[in-house]
Amino acid sequence: MNSIKVHTQPFHYLEIINLWDEVEKKEMLDEMLHLEKKGIFKNPEDTGAAVNEDGVVLKKNKAIYIDEVWTDRSFSNILKHNRKIFDVLDNSLIKESWFFDGLYTNLDTTMVSYYEDSDYYKPHRDKVKATAVSWFFKEPQKFTGGSLTFTDYNLTFEVSNDLVIIFPSNIKHEVSKISINPEHKGKQNGRFCMSQFLNATCL
Numbered sequence: 001m002n003s004i005k006v007h008t009q010p011f012h013y014l015e016i017i018n019l020w021d022e023v024e025k026k027e028m029l030d031e032m033l034h035l036e037k038k039g040i041f042k043n044p045e046d047t048g049a050a051v052n053e054d055g056v057v058l059k060k061n062k063a064i065y066i067d068e069v070w071t072d073r074s075f076s077n078i079l080k081h082n083r084k085i086f087d088v089l090d091n092s093l094i095k096e097s098w099f100f101d102g103l104y105t106n107l108d109t110t111m112v113s114y115y116e117d118s119d120y121y122k123p124h125r126d127k128v129k130a131t132a133v134s135w136f137f138k139e140p141q142k143f144t145g146g147s148l149t150f151t152d153y154n155l156t157f158e159v160s161n162d163l164v165i166i167f168p169s170n171i172k173h174e175v176s177k178i179s180i181n182p183e184h185k186g187k188q189n190g191r192f193c194m195s196q197f198l199n200a201t202c203l
Helices: 022-037 077-081 084-089 092-096
Strands: 003-007 013-017 062-065 107-115 120-124 130-136 148-150 155-157 163-168 173-175 191-199
Touching (some): 003 092, 022 077
Antiparallel strands (some): 130 163
């Protein structure tokens, strides 16, 4: 059974434990492994990566927008199961947060990122209203690092298969560098992250 924790300090964010059941987690990870194995994940400059003031890309990983892979979202377990995020946003508990209680979104896109050895994402902001991040990896875990840190607040979340964090996208955040032992490299033993970018269009 999942649990939702509403935080209003040091900023407004939601911490959800066990949002996905075991079947959903397996089906989503299997799809991620399949797509990564096909070699269709793109380089940072091709996925709208954040850049610094000199135009230098701030991340080293590979990613794909799942919405661009499937023309019919019913073919994708990722796009089917991640609708649960909207159940969270409809939960009465979020009225404890003015940000989430007033959050209106009618547009979302889903990006899956894969982090191998030495991959990272330096401090950056996302250009949407809210971001939901979920982690997936093969167990037992064969990498270290990859934690999510909100750098202006010294708040860090370690990678977990059971955790989802939803936060205002303009809060600066980073992904620490991944390390994988040589014998586990190149075998899909890294860190997958599903990022749901929540936004709104004019009616």
